[in-house]
Amino acid sequence: MTKFNTVLFDGFETLDAFGPIEVMGHVPGGYEMNCFSLQGGTVESKQNVRTHTLPFAEMDTAGVLLIPGGIGVRPLLKDDEFMDQLRMLAEKAPHVLTVCTGSVLLAQTGLLNGRRATSNKMAFAWASSHGTEVDWIKQARWVQDGKYYTASGVSAGIDMTLGFVRDQHGLQAAEAAAGVIEYVWNQDADHDPFAVL
């Protein structure tokens, strides 16, 4: 079974991680979902959800990689060990999905250089000040460039993940997943009602 590997860290934004995980739990054939952090152990989200994680060293790097954002991104940008490991994991992964300021972490690795990407809209100026060689797209619900999918803020991660499911498994599979979780899917990656706020 294909792995779906979520990177967690203290101060991650709860829905950035668990929205995509919910979606991937309803894909035909299934994915094996696991959460990881640099050292493993309990990680606490900004909203105080305490989640058990495995260490990065135990990750099957052939799986899809999900990188959420959140207030906890800021200290990690200066954490060389974390950033080196993240770069290695993102290089190896066949697909990398980021939500919100998770794209800032990915940009910091250099892997988005020369590529199109988006991020949280309220923190867009801050986000896009990182990775100056990234082609930051302000108006987008999500952006796909090669193996990289980057979503706007928080809830946009659910829409992007359904888009990823569509690209990998077909429109019917994506619509079925949205139906089971009774989610009104914003299917158009280019329609971004939050870019103008």
Next chain:
Amino acid sequence: MTKFNTVLFDGFETLDAFGPIEVMGHVPGGYEMNCFSLQGGTVESKQNVRTHTLPFAEMDTAGVLLIPGGIGVRPLLKDDEFMDQLRMLAEKAPHVLTVCTGSVLLAQTGLLNGRRATSNKMAFAWASSHGTEVDWIKQARWVQDGKYYTASGVSAGIDMTLGFVRDQHGLQAAEAAAGVIEYVWNQDADHDPFAVL
């Protein structure tokens, strides 16, 4: 700070719990969020998210109570100790929110008797076969009756929680929370695109 107490159990549906928690994390003044299970310890969602919980005995029962649904609901309906404790917690709570088949757990306590409520649309026949004295509403994104808020499947919990925020803190607070998490809020509790599927 007001408490927001989430009941977890093995096999809970990930987004049922973490969508509402995400929303409540963006309410002015703030809520203290904690997750609980009957005995405490690590609880695993249907999608393999392993969450640390406190035991029911440590819950401040003056807080808002959230009850998610999921495949794990079925065995609990026959678990007398769990159901007795849940009934006590729901009786004491000033507000009780359920998502998806979380309303079936609440119906089983008897506390929804004579009240309007809704549930998951794909499992609606099964759900509404429990709590035969409940006025089950098939076409609703969510239903509020007194202190009880019940949402349809999974994602409807996010819409309901924003509705709860509106009722408690005003429309502006709810719209601000939706904006921060870049969520396209389905504001109309009576509009249910999934009832006809």
